[in-house]
Structure formats: structure tokens, C-alpha cells
Ligand SMILES: [Ca+2]
């Protein structure tokens with residue numbers, strides 16, 4: 001049931017009336033609704049409701065933080081084995097490193113980071129306020145993950161893998177690792193309709209120097225409910241999962257285009 005509510009997407013959660021109806025019908029359709037499921041469902045609805053409200057108020061950063069504020073807690077407490085050792089996950093991180101290394105000199109610098117931020121901002125014609133907020137988040141992310149902002153702070157692939165593995169194994173960092181995604185969504189959603197069309201997604205991939213064909217393939221996987229649009233919820237869920245899962249069967253592996261070898 002919880003998964004069914006998830007699939008409905010955050011856009012549907014705009015209307016309070018809809019939420020009530022949806023919650024009631026979802027709960028009634030369950031053959032034997034267990035108390036735990038009910039609590040979980042109402043908690044999820046509350047998160048999406050609050051997240052969307054904040055997102056709508058341009059508090060994009062807080063929206064992203066909220067969406068997954070309580071997710072992955074269980075797995076954190078259950079599984080203490082060090083994560084991030086699989087070839088698959090490391091391949092995904094190498095793919096992301098290659099996108100973040102905008103000038104392709106083999107290392108990510110603060111300039112690369114800002115340049116990519118600029119590209120995404122221009123892509124969606126973000127308002128000056130949203131652009132500043134996005135830049136602040138990128139700055140915070142840089143300082144938190146890579147330390148000092150200076151031209152000599154260069155992140156090679158080995159350092160990147162090591163740091164991302166640290167994120168994967170640190171619950172507090174893990175909770176924040178997707179903070180940039182709501183901004184990215186807002187930037188990619190050029191017409192600000194609240195959903196990403198395949199045309200908008202092609203432009204996003206263009207920013208990453210990927211082809212339109214790559215975009216179409218990734219789009220089809222990220223659009224998990226096959227409605228021809230990528231919702232806020234689909235985008236954040238899969239974008240975050242790309243960073244965190246070691247399960248190679250998940251469609252989130254397509255989020256950043258073809259994986260590097
Ligand atoms: Ca670079």
C-alpha cells in the first residue's frame with residue numbers, strides 16, 4: 001500500500017481533498033490493513049505534503065531534506081557492514097565523477113562544481129533567488145564533502161570514491177546527500193509545470209554532454225509509473241537511490257546516463 005501511495009507522486013498531493021480521499025481509499029483497499037502500514041502511509045503522506053508545500057514556496061532545499069528525512073533509518077540500524085564496495089556502485093560513482101569533472105581534466109574542482117551549477121541554473125532559467133539558494137547549497141555541499149574552497153582542492157577519482165563511500169556509511173551524511181536534487185528538478189522543469197517532460201530531460205542530458213537517445217532511455221526508466229512525465233517524487237527517489245543503492249537491478253542506475261566502464 002505504501003508503494004502504491006508513493007507511485008501516486010507528489011504532484012497529486014497538492015490538494016488536501018485528494019490526500020484525504022487517497023488515504024481513505026488506499027487504506028480501505030488493503031485486505032487487512034495492519035496498524036504499522038497505516039502509520040507508515042500517513043507518515044509518508046505527511047512528508048510529501050510538507051515537502052511539496054515547501055517546494056512550492058521555493059524553499060527547495062528544505063523540501064528535499066524532508067522527503068527522505070526518515071527513510072533508510074531502518075537499514076542503517078540493521079546493517080553495519082561497510083557499504084560501497086561493490087563494483088556496480090563504484091561504477092556509478094565513477095560515472096558521476098566524470099559528469100562533475102566538467103572540464104574533463106580528471107579531477108573535480110570547485111570551479112567544475114560551480115560551472116555545472118551555472119549550466120543547470122541557466123537550463124531552467126531559475127529566478128535569481130532560486131539561483132542563489134542553489135549556489136549556497138552547492139557551496140555547503142562542497143565544504144561539507146571536500147573542505148576548503150580553493151583552487152588547489154582537487155578531487156581525483158580515488159578521493160571521490162572514498163568520500164562517497166563515507167557518505168554511504170554515515171547516516172547523517174546519507175540523509176543530506178540528495179539536497180541538490182530538488183534544485184536540479186526545478187532547473188530541468190523548464191516550464192515549471194511540476195513535472196519533467198522528455199524534451200526537458202533531453203536538455204538536462206545535453207548539459208551533461210549526453211545524447212538525446214541517452215536521455216530517452218534514462219527517461220523511460222525514471223518514469224516508473226509510465227505516465228510520460230517524471231514527477232518530483234520519481235526524480236528525487238531515483239536520483240537519491242542512484243547514490244545509495246548497490247542493487248544493480250534498480251532502474252535508478254540510468255539516472256545519470258550510461259555508466260562508464
Ligand atoms: Ca575538472
Ligand SMILES: [Ca+2]
Pocket residue numbers: 222223224225226227228229230231234
Ligand atoms: Ca511518471
